[in-house]
Amino acid sequence: MAGSVEWSQAFVIAGKEFRDRIRNRWVLAVALIFALFALAIAYFGSSQQGEVGFRGIDVTIASLVSLVIYLVPLIALILGYDAIVGEKERGSLDLLLSMPITRFEILLGKFLGLSAALGSATALGFGAGMVVLAAHLTARDVYHYLGFAGSAILMGMAFLSLSMLVSVLSLDRVRASGTAIGLWFFFVLIFDLLLMGVLVASQGVLGSGVFGALLMLNPADVFRLLNSFSSEQVQNMYGLATVMPDTLTNPSVLVAVMLGWIIAPFIVAHWRFK
């Protein structure tokens, strides 16, 4: 397989997928949603404290993270679940496979095209948010904000990769969408509760090291850790008794884990797509 990959074929598919999402205004709609949220949170995020107005990048990012952690996985899962099973169900997959293109190139092309759509919508949306906030931001703020947007894109790609796996494994679109929503519930709503439950039930036997390692099993948590400003913040976030080991809050390690979350489901999807 790897020896005979024609990348140009994958890019043809990627270009088509991307153009499709531009054409049906998907990218525009998602970008608008992100831009509106970025602005709303920047200005009104601290209204609980009785204040309105920009309160600094740390507060803004913390609020954005708790929103994006729900929204991006959902959008990515919805974007990808149809990719293969949809073509199969509509009957267009056979035609595609009759072309001089391999299954790997189709899968990769779809993933790259959808990633580009998701990535550009995220970049556009939060980019527009940043332009409006520009006057308030220092270089350090911009760095953190870019880090936030970049990690949001990586998390999106991880969930996109998962949804492509769902798309390959599912027998039909209805089941695929059900599984995708199920995954969202699991990773975004249930996983942390489950983990907290385990932590409490273990009565301190599980150290924060084990806890941190378990967090790596969820790309949404990896994203949350990537956007935390200090280990104390992480400690408070999860109600830990002790600080998590440095390796598990090191951005390079976290980015590597996220990349693993992007690549691993894709590899399984490719294996099953044969």
Place this chain on the structure above:
Amino acid sequence: MANNAIDVRHVAKRFGDVVAVDDISLSIGTGRMVGLIGHNGAGKSTLFKLMLGLIEPNAGEVLIAGVPTGGRDFRHVRRRIGYLPETFVTYDNLTGEEVLHLFADLKHVPRAACAEVLERVGLGAAAGRRVRGYSKGMRQRLGFAQVLLGAPDLIFLDEPTNGLDPKGIHDFYRILRDVQAQGATIVITSHILAEIQERVDHLVILNRGCIAAQGSLAELRARMVLPSEIRITLQHGEGSRIHAALAQLAGLELTIERDCVRVACLPGQKLAVLNILAALADAVRDIAIHEPSLEDLFLGYGGAYGRQR
């Protein structure tokens, strides 16, 4: 020696316990137009997919232009294949031209060729419109345009005239004849047997995963020995005289309705019947001969009647 366009060698394909294709061997020479017919579940689609290399056989091998479908080199052969699936579904948000560009890119055909192909299938004016607004017939034309890209050597068409109006069907076969004249090999399936019987030069009838019969329409007729029907319209009141004369010939099936006699006779008896009628020319107003259609043959070779010999 030049390779056959298609060589299917002892191919079998099972899906679980179901045997879809059972030890089929079939050779199709370059430049032929072959009709593949069979009732639903006869194995047509499976055979199509095997020939396109979309699925792997459980036994045997399929060679396209001498290249095995499962091998590495088959990718290059695919560039020379045009395929129209039974339902051509495409991307509604793209224009007809953009859809064609996509397939041209995948087949390594210059995009410049797209405009001409769209013109050829009668979509020149609609090329810039989104496929969402296309009628079923226009979508089918777009599917056909995609097949013609890059002047393929081998063309597979699965129920290609679905959704086309009579003019569309006529245009479609005109283009297909041109393509064949340029040397392409064409394999076509259709449920409308009357439509392909006059147009293909070789027929393969599938039944329960096996080839029940193959040959030209004339060969199949000769082998099947189906009766032709001669319809004789008589001068008023001549029914009994004609009936008496024809009854002398053994093995005829006669039906009289008012001033019309229907005679079902085997190929060898046709001339004898006509000779009798010629001698009684004053009693006959008109004669029409109906040869068994492909539908009759199809039903004979494994269709509902099961009269296969």
